Amino acid sequence: xxxxxxVVLLLGLMLMMFAAGCKKKAPPPPPPPPPPPxxxxxxxxxxxxxxxxxxxxxxxxxxxxxxKWTITGADSAxxxxxxxxxxxxxxxxxxxxxxxxxxxxxxxxxxxxxxxxATVNVTAPPPPPPKPAPVSKTFLERMAELQPAYFDxxxxxxxxxxxxxxxxxxxxxxxxxxxxxNQTVVIEGHCDERGSAEYNLGLGDRRxxxxxxxxxxxxxxxxxxxxxxYGKERPVCMESNESCWQRNxxxxxxxx
Amino acid sequence: MKAKLFLAFTGLALLxxxxxxxxxxxxxxxxxxxxxxRGAAESAPFANAFNETLYRDLQDSGxxxxxxxxxxxxxxxxxxxxxxxxxxxxxxxxxxxxPQPVRRxxxxxxxxxxxxxASHLAFGYLSAQGGSMVLSGWLYDVKQANLxxxxxxxxxxxxxxxxxxxxxxxxxxxxxxxxxxxGTPLFGxxxxxxxxxTGSDEIWSMDSDGSNQKQFTTYxxxxxxxAVSPDGRFIAFTTYAGGNPAIVVHSLETGRRLPFYNQVASxxxxxxxxxxxxxxxxxxxxxxxxxxxxxxxxxxxxxxLSDFRAVEVSxxxxxxxxxxxxxxxxxxxxQIYRMxxxxxxxxxxTSGEGEASNPAWHxxxxxxxxxxxxxxxxxxxNVFIMDVTSRQFNQLTHGAGRNENPVWAxxxxxxxxxxxRSGRSQVWTMLADGTDLRQLTTQGNxxxxxxxx
Numbered sequence: 001x002x003x004x005x006x007v008v009l010l011l012g013l014m015l016m017m018f019a020a021g022c023k024k025k026a027p028p029p030p031p032p033p034p035p036p037p038x039x040x041x042x043x044x045x046x047x048x049x050x051x052x053x054x055x056x057x058x059x060x061x062x063x064x065x066x067x068k069w070t071i072t073g074a075d076s077a078x079x080x081x082x083x084x085x086x087x088x089x090x091x092x093x094x095x096x097x098x099x100x101x102x103x104x105x106x107x108x109x110x111x112x113x114x115x116x117x118a119t120v121n122v123t124a125p126p127p128p129p130p131k132p133a134p135v136s137k138t139f140l141e142r143m144a145e146l147q148p149a150y151f152d153x154x155x156x157x158x159x160x161x162x163x164x165x166x167x168x169x170x171x172x173x174x175x176x177x178x179x180x181x182n183q184t185v186v187i188e189g190h191c192d193e194r195g196s197a198e199y200n201l202g203l204g205d206r207r208x209x210x211x212x213x214x215x216x217x218x219x220x221x222x223x224x225x226x227x228x229x230y231g232k233e234r235p236v237c238m239e240s241n242e243s244c245w246q247r248n249x250x251x252x253x254x255x256x
Numbered sequence: 257m258k259a260k261l262f263l264a265f266t267g268l269a270l271l272x273x274x275x276x277x278x279x280x281x282x283x284x285x286x287x288x289x290x291x292x293x294r295g296a297a298e299s300a301p302f303a304n305a306f307n308e309t310l311y312r313d314l315q316d317s318g319x320x321x322x323x324x325x326x327x328x329x330x331x332x333x334x335x336x337x338x339x340x341x342x343x344x345x346x347x348x349x350x351x352x353x354x355p356q357p358v359r360r361x362x363x364x365x366x367x368x369x370x371x372x373x374a375s376h377l378a379f380g381y382l383s384a385q386g387g388s389m390v391l392s393g394w395l396y397d398v399k400q401a402n403l404x405x406x407x408x409x410x411x412x413x414x415x416x417x418x419x420x421x422x423x424x425x426x427x428x429x430x431x432x433x434x435x436x437x438x439g440t441p442l443f444g445x446x447x448x449x450x451x452x453x454t455g456s457d458e459i460w461s462m463d464s465d466g467s468n469q470k471q472f473t474t475y476x477x478x479x480x481x482x483a484v485s486p487d488g489r490f491i492a493f494t495t496y497a498g499g500n501p502a503i504v505v506h507s508l509e510t511g512r513r514l515p516f517y518n519q520v521a522s523x524x525x526x527x528x529x530x531x532x533x534x535x536x537x538x539x540x541x542x543x544x545x546x547x548x549x550x551x552x553x554x555x556x557x558x559x560x561l562s563d564f565r566a567v568e569v570s571x572x573x574x575x576x577x578x579x580x581x582x583x584x585x586x587x588x589x590x591q592i593y594r595m596x597x598x599x600x601x602x603x604x605x606t607s608g609e610g611e612a613s614n615p616a617w618h619x620x621x622x623x624x625x626x627x628x629x630x631x632x633x634x635x636x637x638n639v640f641i642m643d644v645t646s647r648q649f650n651q652l653t654h655g656a657g658r659n660e661n662p663v664w665a666x667x668x669x670x671x672x673x674x675x676x677r678s679g680r681s682q683v684w685t686m687l688a689d690g691t692d693l694r695q696l697t698t699q700g701n702x703x704x705x706x707x708x709x
Contacts, residue, residue, distance in 0.1 A: 194635030198481060198569045198614065201546070228501075
């Protein structure tokens with residue numbers, strides 16, 4: 001019963017619409033004139049990062065990866081960190097990150113900015129070759145920079161030349177003691193071959209003691225300076241002439 | 257003018273006085289004849305070794321003038337019975353000649369009269385008995401008129417029948433002869449010295465003639481300045497074995513190291529023994545400059561003797577006790593000084609010329625030997641001896657190389673010293689008049705000798 005009503009209503013409606021379509025229409029109004037060409041604000045399209053990738057995405061330290069990017073609608077583009085301005089349409093760049101790095105591409109255009117990230121994962125390489133010697137010198141290398149102080153025959157007073165040698169040694173020793181807090185230094189007193197062996201034991205002791213006292217006056221810590229006399233028992237030069245004797249009349253520095 | 261002349265004359269007189277000879281060797285020496293001994297039976301093959309050793313010991317003692325062997329008479333006594341007293345002289349057949357004694361065999365005058373002109377005769381023979389070698393030896397004063405008064409001693413000695421046995425008996429017989437003349441035989445005494453022949457400076461020992469060289473220490477460090485106690489029981493020296501130079505004492509009987517406490521110092525060195533061997537005198541830098549100290553033989557009871565801002569080393573105690581000679585730089589170059597054992601009455605013994613070191617006492621406590629560069633460039637030392645009371649001195653070596661560390665032998669007649677006159681430093685002996693030089697070492701560098709008991 002309801003179905004019959006609906007069909008009747010639909011038929012009636014269709015008749016009305018049909019009748020209306022046959023009605024003669026009035027002519028349409030003329031189109032309005034085009035708008036004056038005054039600038040009209042149109043919201044520009046924002047730039048688009050079509051693609052930004054790192055190939056490969058994982059490297060060992062020391063290897064390279066290539067960043068690739070394609071951009072539209074951008075005036076400028078930067079990749080950070082460490083690269084800066086890049087082509088505003090697209091390109092590629094090889095990078096050697098030493099640790100895992102996230103690169104950020106920032107593009108700027110009339111429509112705004114856009115960013116994209118690409119990460120290069122850096123893994124530790126196999127153990128490196130043995131390191132080259134450390135740049136800092138060893139205790140004994142530092143000790144080798146100390147010069148001996150020389151003395152006159154049968155004397156233990158500090159000459160002018162020994163004074164400047166010991167002054168320089170004082171600075172070196174202070175630095176050595178700072179860098180090597182557990183080391184001590186021995187000042188050896190030596191003599192030339194001419195005096196008796198026994199007397200020279202005492203004379204060599206005077207020379208090492210005089211050198212030590214001079215250094216202590218210049219602020220070198222005395223508790224780290226030991227003295228020993230070798231008399232004439234350990235010459236560095238074996239000839240019997242003054243130049244050789246002078247080389248043997250010395251206070252020499254050795255590390256322990 | 258007169259005053260000046262007087263002063264010049266006085267100066268000359270003093271100079272001459274200083275040159276006066278110190279007579280250690282002098283006096284008239286016995287003239288000794290030692291004809292070769294013959295060996296009977298099994299001892300015969302060893303007679304040469306015996307004769308060689310006996311002659312050398314007697315000659316080396318420096319006590320005797322050895323009669324020239326080529327002048328010996330043809331007939332040699334082997335035992336007292338061989339002497340035949342000549343018969344009383346009978347009138348000569350030729351006119352004008354004095355009466356001559358009638359010769360019947362060997363007699364004292366064969367030896368006492370020219371050309372032998374000996375004062376003493378050592379004679380005897382070797383034989384074998386019961387598996388031993390027997391030496392029968394006599395010493396006669398041939399200036400005497402009869403055998404009874406000529407006889408000084410006769411003795412039998414036993415030893416193994418071997419070359420060593422023959423040498424041993426010769427040493428003993430020579431020692432008895434030397435004692436007969438008041439001498440001290442050197443047979444059996446040892447010389448200690450420093451040698452580097454193993455690569456490091458160690459103490460070595462040898463017999464007085466240089467034989468039997470043996471290494472005593474093995475510290476493989478630097479070991480120097482040995483000293484032997486007067487009784488021959490201890491040796492002290494300086495060694496770097498523990499780092500800084502320190503004093504170490506060993507027993508010479510066992511060879512073992514004995515305790516000696518070294519006071520804290522950068523150097524404790526140049527030890528010497530007191531006459532009783534109970535104290536050690538040495539040089540120490542405990543107070544700054546090297547100064548003279550003494551301590552008991554174990555290092556306890558430390559006493560300081562000298563107090564001067566100068567290097568002072570090598571204290572040597574007089575065998576009589578009571579005084580010490582030492583080396584000091586207190587007046588400039590090193591010189592020899594003396595002082596009492598308490599450090600009082602310091603006097604300089606050497607004139608101040610050159611450098612003087614290495615003093616060593618004569619057993620008589622009156623004379624020292626030392627090295628001195630007087631008259632030479634620094635370092636060119638010669639051996640001198642000086643009477644410490646009169647300060648008179650003799651120079652025993654004269655510029656042949658460096659001559660250092662003279663030390664008296666127990667006989668007071670010989671001096672052992674180090675000289676580089678033959679190249680490297682070697683140990684030499686000589687008589688205290690500078691004669692009879694002998695080189696005892698050849699291997700390596702040898703120095704700092706001391707003569708023990």
